[in-house]
Amino acid sequence: MRTNRFMPELSTVRELRDRQLQGLQWTVNHALNGSSFYRKKLSEAGIGPSDLRSLDDLHRLPFTTADDLWEGYPFPLVCVPLDRVVRIHASSGTTGNKKVLCYTRKDIDDWAHFFARCFEMAELTTQDRVQIAVGYGMWTAGAGFQLGCEKFGAMAIPVGPGNMELQCQFLVDFQTTVVCCTASMGLLLAEEINRRGLRERINLKKMIFGSERSSEAMRARMRELLGVEHMFDIPGMTELYGPGTGLDCIHHRGIHYWADYYILEIIDPETLEPCPEGEIGEMVVTTLQKEGVPLIRYRTRDLTRILPGDCPCGSVLPRHDRLLGRTDDMIIFRGVNIYPRQIDKILSQTEGISCEFQITLDRRDDGRDYMIVRVERKQSVDASQNEALSRMIAARIKHSILVSAEVRVVDYGSLPRSERKSKRVFDNRD
Ligand code: ZN
Numbered sequence: 001m002r003t004n005r006f007m008p009e010l011s012t013v014r015e016l017r018d019r020q021l022q023g024l025q026w027t028v029n030h031a032l033n034g035s036s037f038y039r040k041k042l043s044e045a046g047i048g049p050s051d052l053r054s055l056d057d058l059h060r061l062p063f064t065t066a067d068d069l070w071e072g073y074p075f076p077l078v079c080v081p082l083d084r085v086v087r088i089h090a091s092s093g094t095t096g097n098k099k100v101l102c103y104t105r106k107d108i109d110d111w112a113h114f115f116a117r118c119f120e121m122a123e124l125t126t127q128d129r130v131q132i133a134v135g136y137g138m139w140t141a142g143a144g145f146q147l148g149c150e151k152f153g154a155m156a157i158p159v160g161p162g163n164m165e166l167q168c169q170f171l172v173d174f175q176t177t178v179v180c181c182t183a184s185m186g187l188l189l190a191e192e193i194n195r196r197g198l199r200e201r202i203n204l205k206k207m208i209f210g211s212e213r214s215s216e217a218m219r220a221r222m223r224e225l226l227g228v229e230h231m232f233d234i235p236g237m238t239e240l241y242g243p244g245t246g247l248d249c250i251h252h253r254g255i256h257y258w259a260d261y262y263i264l265e266i267i268d269p270e271t272l273e274p275c276p277e278g279e280i281g282e283m284v285v286t287t288l289q290k291e292g293v294p295l296i297r298y299r300t301r302d303l304t305r306i307l308p309g310d311c312p313c314g315s316v317l318p319r320h321d322r323l324l325g326r327t328d329d330m331i332i333f334r335g336v337n338i339y340p341r342q343i344d345k346i347l348s349q350t351e352g353i354s355c356e357f358q359i360t361l362d363r364r365d366d367g368r369d370y371m372i373v374r375v376e377r378k379q380s381v382d383a384s385q386n387e388a389l390s391r392m393i394a395a396r397i398k399h400s401i402l403v404s405a406e407v408r409v410v411d412y413g414s415l416p417r418s419e420r421k422s423k424r425v426f427d428n429r430d
Pocket residue numbers: 248249250251253256311312313314315
């Protein structure tokens with residue numbers, strides 16, 4: 001039986017936009033009253049709540065950036081007295097900088113509510129058993145999965161990441177139906193289940209992948225090894241509550257995002273102008289109900305695009321594509337903008353290779369840049385195929401991205417795997 005308890009009570013785009021405008025006005029007013037940082041920023045831009053008469057006025061608001069969060073350490077951009085803060089989380093940040101975010105009671109309740117919506121979107125029922133194999137603690141938001149799962153009413157199995165022994169045991173003993181993890185870990189788990197010959201003894205139906213881009217090839221491999229019915233992408237960042245800010249429905253035509261909680265804009269990261277619908281650009285988010293640390297046009301550095309048209313599921317909630325990389329992952333190689341995902345896509349459409357790859361960029365003595373793509377041969381394919389495979393892949397890269405790459409096919413299992421995020425691009429050019 002399908003429930004409908006957590007979807008917004010909105011049936012038209014018009015209603016959604018009205019809700020967004022109210023939320024935007026509330027947010028700007030709240031930020032002005034609650035934070036000297038925002039007060040200064042808004043007064044410099046010469047804009048206040050009364051200037052926001054339609055959603056088009058959003059573009060007049062100034063951007064907020066990661067720097068603003070770092071500079072305000074330890075409690076940046078907080079807009080409520082600290083005695084109203086019931087929890088903090090932080091993003092670890094790859095550069096050692098920590099972005100700390102404060103949550104009020106309402107923020108935590110809202111997060112739980114829209115996280116429960118993720119499980120509803122994935123068509124779980126209270127019969128489902130959800131193995132939560134993501135990290136718990138300060139940096140990571142297993143807490144979000146946990147809250148959402150309990151709010152939804154399914155059985156949460158809070159096992160945490162790693163520990164394949166335990167994961168496999170629980171999959172068999174508890175007859176887990178849904179696993180939430182990173183795609184890298186999902187692949188390790190699939191390979192482990194295969195190795196142990198457990199496939200017939202488990203009851204896994206769905207997987208929900210967070211915090212990392214998962215490639216088509218990884219998904220295909222997991223589907224082959226586990227036979228799961230559905231794989232979902234769950235986006236999320238600590239700045240915007242945490243994971244759970246959207247999910248693809250069972251039609252898998254992009255990620256429905258919770259537009260009643262935040263506005264998503266896509267801008268060109270160079271010009272800062274809005275991108276036309278359907279074009280790839282940087283995600284910029286503005287929260288509509290967040291009390292602790294509201295975000296006004298926060299530049300996420302994540303790349304995606306808004307998907308035009310309606311989804312077959314009929315939801316009024318709009319969709320964005322999977323995350324296509326970070327603005328800072330973008331490789332500029334011989335004058336061409338390349339996203340690692342484009343290489344990934346080519347590889348996933350090529351027979352005879354596994355889903356692991358690495359891109360290395362070098363500048364050689366001739367002063368020119370070189371791209372080396374290392375790709376693993378499939379276990380079942382013989383090394384005598386290396387030459388032919390590398391020629392074929394290089395031709396496909398040339399054809400679709402218009403750059404020349406040196407492709408090296410390596411033995412299956414020789415590229416490093418990780419339970420967390422695998423680093424795939426190594427830029428040695430400077
Ligand atoms: Zn849909």
